[in-house]
Amino acid sequence: MAVPEDLLYSKEHEWVRLDGDSATIGITDYAQNALGDIVYVELPRVGAKIEQFGNVGVIESVKAVSDLFTPMSGEVVAINDGLENDPAAVNREPYGAGWLLKLHLSKPDERNNLLAPAEYDKIAAE
Amino acid sequence: MYAPHTKRDVEQMLAAIGAASLDELLRVPDDVALKEKLEIVPQLPEYLIGRRFEHFGAHNAGVGYRSFLGAGAYRHYAPPAIASLAMRGEFLTAYTPYQAEVSQGYLQAIYEWQTYICLLTGMDIANASVYDGATALAEAAIMALHATGRQKMLVSQAAHPNYRAVLRTYCDGLDVALDELPFTAEGTTDLQAVENAVAGGEYAAVALQSPNFFGNVDTLNAQALGAVREAGTVPIAVVAEALSLAALATPASWGAQIVAGEAQSFGVPVAYGGPYAGFIAATQEHLRRIPGRLVGKTVDSGGRSAYVLTLQAREQHIRRERATSNICTNQAHCALIATIYLALLGESGLRTAAALNLARSRELATAVANVSGVTLKHSAPFFNEFVADVHQPAAAVLAKLRERGILGGVDLGRFYPDLSSCILMTATELTTTADINALAAALKESLHVPAGV
Amino acid sequence: MSQPASEMSDGVPLIFELGQKGRANRYFEDAKPLETYLPPSVLREELPLPENSELDVVRHYTRLSQRTFGIDVGFYPLGSCTMKYNPRVNDAIAARREFAELHPYTPDELAQGALQVMYELERSLSSLFGMAAFSLNPSAGAHAELAALLIAKKYFKDRGETHRDKVIVPDTAHGTNPASAAMCGFHVISLPSDSRGRVSVEEIRKVLGPDTAVCMMTNPNTLGLFEEQIAQIAAEVHAAGGLMYYDGANANAIMGYTRPGDMGFDLMHLNTHKTFTIPHGGGGAGHGPLGVAAYLVDYLPTPVVVARDGEFALEFDRPKSIGPMRSFWSNFAHAVRALAYLYANGEAGLKRVSQLAVLNANYLRVKVAEFLETPYPETCRHEFVASAQRLKKEHGVRALDLAKALLDRGYMAPTIYFPLIVPESLMIEPTETESKETLDDFAAALHGIVETAKTNPQELFDAPTATVVGRVDETRAARQPDLRWRA
Known part of the structure; x- marks a missing residue:
């Protein structure tokens, strides 16, 4: 399972790519593999204000459904519209074309509540 | 009891299980x-x-009466091929x-079936x-x-009272x-009231039934639809008499997003x-919110076309408390029966059935209106039922009709206190001229009982 | 179900791809054009429906029926669905004109026979399950669950206890339980089962509190195990001020031995399409009578069938009622079938039904345990759960593969991947209407599949091959939804 070095992770298998006070969020390679073929992703609306570890959406595979939790707080500034027609991107490129949403962070310090790659790798391996 | 077990079977099976007895x-x-x-x-x-149920059946005398009942349940011709296939x-x-x-x-x-409902x-x-x-x-x-994320609903009072009551139970x-919209003297929803109500942007949806409970065509006009759309309210069309779809402009044509x-x-x-x-149809944007089963076309492992239940992750057995329903x-x-019915009738059969319903209900309306003391309540275009005002308590008139072997229709006073002198009358392709003449004659007698009798 | 080679590749054309315009059946006399009666502004423009001869329609749907597996085709051990024989006498009676052509707005005095059918069924169900009264209004089990939770909500509101918003649901429960609770605004608490697959008094104590509204259980549970502590559980829930709801999906296991009312349940539903042989019809129509204890009778959905001085009536004016749940009174044709089934059995016959359902399940359980794991190896009731977990670990063969291989051998697959707490589960319910020989043959077929899993798993991954299509691409179906034909 790929766990890129330049990202931070949550226990709920989301990743965060930080860029100043903005962040891109997706689910990990481990998560997409566990879910299987993803068929639909339900994301919050642009403009929504979301709180760290809150339930902000749903990811559906053929026979499972899983809550999406945000690893950080902030305002949603973009969602990945491409997933509507190509949800498989989350399976193919969970860290690339399969990103889910971008946030303007309200509490950048929350990064301290997240996991480093090595720590996440350990959790995912269990 | 329908179980095949012999005494010996039971003994052998108990022994295999290692149990002494069924108890x-x-x-x-x-x-x-x-x-x-x-x-x-x-x-x-x-x-x-069989005899016991023959006895029960004999006590359903209403089946033998000439019937003008409709109001959400309609007697139509069903070719016997339907039952022989569906059963x-x-x-x-x-x-x-x-599987x-x-x-x-x-x-x-x-x-x-899904395709037929869409068409x-x-x-x-x-x-x-x-x-x-x-x-x-x-x-x-x-x-x-x-x-919409809203918490208020609007429904027309001209929609079926039972439907409204069930909607209220759910709401x-x-x-x-749940708020209700009044209807006009024409027997259709007050569209000005629709515009006024939705203006605040509070309502998730507005539901109109067409033909409505009184039988009248009842849809949003362009102006009301504009107001509904502007308010972000979802227009819902209710169809209680599906045969009307063979004749009337589609719900899509007047702007409904959900039927x-x-x-x-x-x-x-x-x-x-x-x-x-029951059925639910909708525009594409509501795909993920539609409840219940959906069948989709796909392919099998060999690339052959195949059908399967799909989008199941919306449903209760996977989503549990987060399901759409x-x-x-x-x-x-019942959907299979309807599908076979539609296949047998086809376009021309369905149109003919609809035209016959229009013809017989107009024949009925004319005959009834010719009885002195009876007027037609509304003048809006109607499908196969309409409201007759007998200008005296409808319940009593209907009771007199029953004495003459006729179920004359539904007493509207049961649902609308203001309409207690009104009867909802229905004619379908199964209604004969003899039925209509019998009703007109009985109505005349019922309304004009000579003094002293 | 053999098909010509050409059909194997193309399937059966859709009805929309068949027929010719003008090839209409003549069911009616000629009619004048629609414009005769209505202004063009309210008329539709086109009605693009296919026209086929009656013979072609009969052939089309006959072919579709031949590509469909029902109980009449073969053994249908679908756990929790009680796929027993559907006696034809029930259908013959329900089709009688005096029932099929009776209009729902027929005045009570002209529908006494229909009302008596409903009344006799209602009284019999109340006695059989220990409830004060039943409503025949709900259309299916899930519909009755919703009605029951609406009753609970209204009951608590009347008592000024609107803070009760938690519904407790064991992790073995049917998915409709939490979904129904959510539709009434209740929050769901999932209750873990203990190592014996049951709800324990200790666990339930942990989640009970002043916010408890309802505890929804089925007994026997979906593992086929009887909840022996049910009386204590009910007492705990009642002590906390909550209500007990019985999901009657598994009622086929208890008739004549115990009743939900005796176990302490306040509300329950019954699926007459399971226990009382209503045909499932490919997924409905169902029929979900809702029973309640005496203190909840006033809350039942309207209308309720009542008897007064030997006359039967539909009672609508019930101020405390939650209101109606459906357009008309009941799925009446199913009430006819259910009552016919009760007459075929009587009290002794129903007890025998449960006895033989449990006998069949245990007999099959013992046979299957010889070659598959059964995680709860003890006497079961009407169904049991086996697991393919070891096969998956050792040979990569999953419950799904076993299920598909069973289809190739002429059997319907058991319920798989439910209940959720057993990995790679196969939930098997044989019902009482199957013979010992059928169970022996099924066990032998399943055993053969398990042996194949060890020697030639690929054969199972490729299954089914004897069916009209192979494994269906569900991912494609969900990613590119094609839900209707288009010209």
Whole structure:
């Protein structure tokens, strides 16, 4: 399972790519593999204000459904519209074309509540 | 009892299990064990069960009466080919088609049903059926509540009173406020009231039934639709008499985004109220919110086209408390009956049936209106039912008609206190001129009883 | 279900791809054009429906039926669905004109026979399950669950206890339970089962509190195990001020031995399409009578059938009622079938039904345990759960593969991947209407499949091959939804 070095992770298998006070969020390679073929992703609306570890959406595979939790707080500034027609991107490129949403962070310090790659790798391996 | 076990079977099976007796297998803790004698109907041999039900049937005298009842349950002609196909054991005794490879036939039939409903309503998608028209309206309302994030619903008072009552039951559960729109003297929804109500942007949806409970065509006009759209309110069309779809402009054509309907008219017997075949159709944008089963076309491992239940992650058995609805059972068999009905009648048969309903109901309306003391309440275009005002308590008039072997219609006072002198009368292609003449004559006698008799 | 080679590749054409315009059946006399009666502004423009001869329609749907597996075709051991024989006498009676053509707005005095059918069924169910009264209004089990939770909500509101918003649901419960609770605004608490697959008094104590509204259980549970502590559980829930709801999906296991009322349940539903042989019809119509204890009778959905001085009536004016749940009174044709089934059995016959259902399940359980794991190896009730977990670990063969291989051998697959707490589960319910020979043959077929899993798993991954299509691409179906034909 790929766990890129330049990202931070949550226990709920989301990743965060930080860029100043903005962040891109997706689910990990481990998560997409566990879910299987993803068929639909339900994301919050642009403009929504979301709180760290809150339930902000749903990811559906053929026979499972899983809550999406945000690893950080902030305002949603973009969602990945491409997933509507190509949800498989989350399976193919969970860290690339399969990103889910971008946030303007309200509490950048929350990064301290997240996991480093090595720590996440350990959790995912269990 | 229908179990095949011989005494020897039971003994051998108990021995294989290692149990001494059946009672040992079924034993329950003493504190919950059944201790009293039950009071249930006695066991009868099969031929006497038939007689018992013949007895019940003989006490349903209403079946033999000339009937002008409709109001959400319609007697239409159903070619016998429907029953001989639908009652085939493969269809009748199948479960929900979870194992697609051995359910291709039923899945295809439901895919055909979904297509028929789309073609009839002008919508993009339709589900594999819901319980009935009233629950279809309730589920359509839930779709709109989810789509808008609002907590208020609007429904026309010209929609079926039972549908409105069921909608209220559901809304109470969801803590949703349900407001009702008045109707005009024409017997159609007050569209100015629609515009006023939606203006605040509070309502998730506005539901109009067409033909409405009074039989009248009742849709949003362009101006009202504009106001509804601007308010972000979802227009819902309710269809209680599905045969009207063969004649009237589609719900899509007047702007409905969701259609909640009842397909009982398509070959399903009135059967004292059920089972019937509800349906929900919608525009594409509501795909993820549509409740119940959906059949999709796909391919198998060899690339052959195949059908399967799809988008199941919306449903209760996967999403549990996050499901779009708790629906599990649908009305597959009634939907199958309706599908076969539509296949048999085809375009021209359906149009002819609709035209005959229009013809007979107008013949009836003319005959009734010719009886002195009776007027037609509304002047809006109607499909196969209309409101006759007898200008005296309708309940008493209907009772007199019953004495003459006629079920003259539905007493509207039962639902609208202001309309207690009004009768909702229905004629379908099964209504004969003799029926109509008999009603007119009986109505004349009932309304003009000579003094002293 | 053999098909010509050409059909194997193309399937059966849709009804929309068949027929010719003008090839209409003549069911009616000629009619004048629609414009005769209505202004063009309210008329639709086109009605693009296919026209086929009656013979072609009959052949089309006959072919579709031949591509459908029902109980009449073969053994249908679908756990929790009680796929027993559907006696034909029930259908013959329900089709009688005096029932099929009776309009729901027929005045009570002209529908006394229909009302008596409903009344006798209602009284019999109340006695059989220990409830004060039943409503025949709900259309299916899930519909009755919703009605029951609406009753609970209204009951608590009347008592000023609107803070009760938690519904407790064991992790073995049917998915409709939490979904129904959510539709009434209740929050769901999932209750873990203990190592014996049951709800324990200790666990339930942990989640009970002043916010408890309802505890929804089925007994026997979906593992086929009887909840022996049910009386204590009910007492705990009642002590906390909550209500007990019985999901009657598994009622086929208890008739004549115990009743939900005796176990302490306040509300329950029955699926007459399971226990009382209503045909499932490919997923409905169902019929979900809702029973309640005496203190909840006033809350039942309207209308309720009542008897007064030997006359039967539909009672609508019930101020405390939650209101109606459906367009008309009941799925009446199913009430007819259910009552016919009660007459065929009587009290002794129903007890025998449960006895033989449990006998069949245990007999099959013992046979299957010889070659598959059964995680709860003890006497079961009407169904049991086996697991393919070891096969998956050792040979990569999953419950799904076993299920598909069973289809190739002429059997319907058991319920798989439910209940959720057993990995790679196969939930098997044989019902009482199957013979010992059928169970022996099924066990032998399943055993053969398990042996194949060890020697030639690929054969199972490729299954089914004897069916009209192979494994269906569900991912494609969900990613590119094609839900209707288009010209």
